[in-house]
Amino acid sequence: MKQLITFALFLLIGGTQLVLGQLTNVVTNLSTPYRMAIHGNNLYFSELTGNKISMIDLSTSAPIAITLISGLNKPKDLLVIGNELYFTTANKISKIDLNTSTPEAVDIVTGVNGPDGLTPFGNNLYFSTGNKISKIDMNISNPTVTDIVTGFSLPSDLVLNGNILYVAEESGDKISKIDLNNNPPLVTEFVTDIGTPTGLFLNGNNLYVANFWSSNILKISLDISSPFAIEFLTSVSGPTSMLLFENDLYITEAWGGTISKINFSTLSNPEINKTEAIGLYPNPASNIIHISGLTNKTEYTIHSVLGTQINSGSVSNKEGLDIHQLQKGLYLLNKF
Template sequence: MRTILLNIFLITFHLTTSAQTFQWAKGIGGTWDQIVDDMVHDAAGNMYMVGHFYGTVDFDPGPNIYNLTAAGNMDIFITKLDVNGNFVWAHQIGSTYSYGHGKSITVNTYGDIVIIGEISGSGAVDFDPGPNTVNGNNFEGDVFIARYNSNGNFVFVKNFGENFSSSNYEYDIVFSEAYSLLGAAIYVTGKFSGTDDFDPSAATVNLSSNGNKDIFVCKFSYSGNLIWAKSMGGTQDDESTAMTTDASGNIYITGNFHGTVDFDPGPSTTFLTSYGNSDVFVIKLDASGNLVWARQLSGTSSERSKSIALDNAGAVYIGGEFSGTIDCDPSNATLHNLTTSLTSYNGFLTKLDASGNFVWAKNVGGQEIEGICITSTGEVCIGGSFSNTVDFDPGPNVLTATANSWSDIFMTKLDAAGNLAWTRQWASSGGGTGADYGKAMSIYNNDIYLAGTFEGSVDFDPNQGVSYLASAGGEDIFVLKMNETTTSVEKHRTKSLTLNVFPNPTPNNIHIQAQTNLKGVEIYNLEGQLIRSKRINNQTEIDLDLSDLPSGLYLLTLNDEKGQSYQQKIIKK
């Protein structure tokens, strides 16, 4: 084995790139677990998050302290941060013997927010964070919607249904400010079983499931009064997972279904039949709940959707996960198959036009795609989490990343055609069984915000800087901000670094020894394309497997803990 001793001095190179600039990361934590489930931005850039927590949590991510202590076994939280991530307010919902789950949150142009969640257990629950008491009673198995103004003051709470007691149910809620005689509306979707009354007033509007679990969608007025309720489902389990609306008040819902389902909630029928264990559906309803179109994505095994978004042209983006093979073209005439060799699930992203016709589909690597954001120029950002080793490049090139812990966080940006622009990974420094999850995304002025949970210590600056957050106990909450600028970048590095790199040339692997702690490594081909990226947690020695790379010359870039970057050519035989 031949060892090459390298001294790297002045390195200069130019490239024009879409550079992602890390702005900040904020942490919210306590001695127990805190889980964020959703995040939105208002017109002024303030962000609102909803989720649940145990024990005592400091909800001020800055130097001050704002503690809330769960009254019950698990309480719901709502918190507001300003555009710079500074604390504004936080509230909790819970009672002595309750379990609360905040599922989704939406905001209108005036900063009014509505959350949807569920509470199980006994005891009265006070939904008013002020001096007044507004108790919700007999909430066992019910879903509630609660509205607050931008200052966090209570407006109303409504509850409906009785068969929603499972904490793993998915619900989504959105405001629609499309003009109508009834003003702004609130849409809610989820799944239910049996017969339920969906009218929170003294009146009764019952829906009955056809099978085990069916899909529901409801429209409420701005005051929380039920306008209509619809259901869809077959004889097996069916669920909606995400929803959005357009400027005309049309509703777009995605989810998963088994067997044969009539997706027309009216008197007509539109049947879709799953081909695998479960298929993905996407439907469009008008503002009155009438079906406009229904589409499905089918595969050989199980396919699950997790998120949905619209761009300015009305195109629909669906993110999810699949195993085996999935046909992402909903038409019967053509196939557009994506395949994965992973034993676990792999992520997919599909784009349909405003009429539900196929545009493109990409195999995007991360298994849990929890959020999709579309920029004003049609670029697509996705975020979530992944395990094991995945390829984040949806094209013919390869950009693999390996999770440092049980689950790592990722954010990926694609151009308008679905080609990879960049991807970033965050992981706990301890590795092992630690779990880090991206749970929610939001966009404001083309800046991307990602929120989720982490354990241990994580450096949230994906570039050359350092921005560590350390959890106070179990799973803590993070929120980070990235912005995007297209610039001409010139790098100069004059500091020398002594490395042992061997063997070079190499048929398969290279081993790197450094005299400083390394933070990351990247490999570029001669066209300047990033083909490999790996996060390193302050190690001085690393091994890289290059066996899957074609023979040729590559540029190795190393980043150390002090923000210095170093480059060296390597040869793959």
């Protein structure tokens, strides 16, 4: 199998590279922060290797992490419903009452294989587990797990848009979707060749993907018939989840042990983010890459990380560039 080649895309406008903004650290020195949930001004987050759930007060200028509950077995996803915080651990789903000063975990269902993404739909709580998506009825005191769909490749996070459930397949290199109104539910591939999707975040008609091993955030428009992923944020140290609070996008950076943020309104402003629609896919790639969002034929160059020009030419929107002759490594693709 040919080894993959990774590209960094630089967009030059009038000879000047447009810089959109940088991440700001909110809290550091965490033990693999994984997922987040918001309740009032409090941001709750799981610390996967710290075996605990912690919190910070976002109304303070310098938030300090406080342990909410410890002694857990690899906590992952979090979900706030009312005043209760639902969370997954290695083999169960539990909840705590956020109104109590010393919360204690109450198990909802046990004996589950590595549950992760939590999403409510009606009276049901959907979650990923093993290679499948399952659900429980939240109105029942001792619910029974019902499997909805099987055959996924390490499903991690879930996000719901109407009756469509999006599934990040961390080992499957893709996002799939399930129409929950169908019986049986209908599963289709949504976007493929996107790396290791670990966390999902829905804002308006855009789906954002935390791409763990590629250390970036991808963006997918839900408005087009043939959706594809474009790079939204780079240099994110092992992102696993995203959460919007007021005008800031909060991101868990698992490798860096950090929760960071960036002004989301600035990133989403079309007057500032003039290159937002330009994308490169698939990335990494082995044979062909495509540049999306071009309005006309555009000149490009490919350089090594040492600055040596490897190739040049012109390309149209979504036209394939042959890169099969390149050796494994990181290259810079300049579009101007």
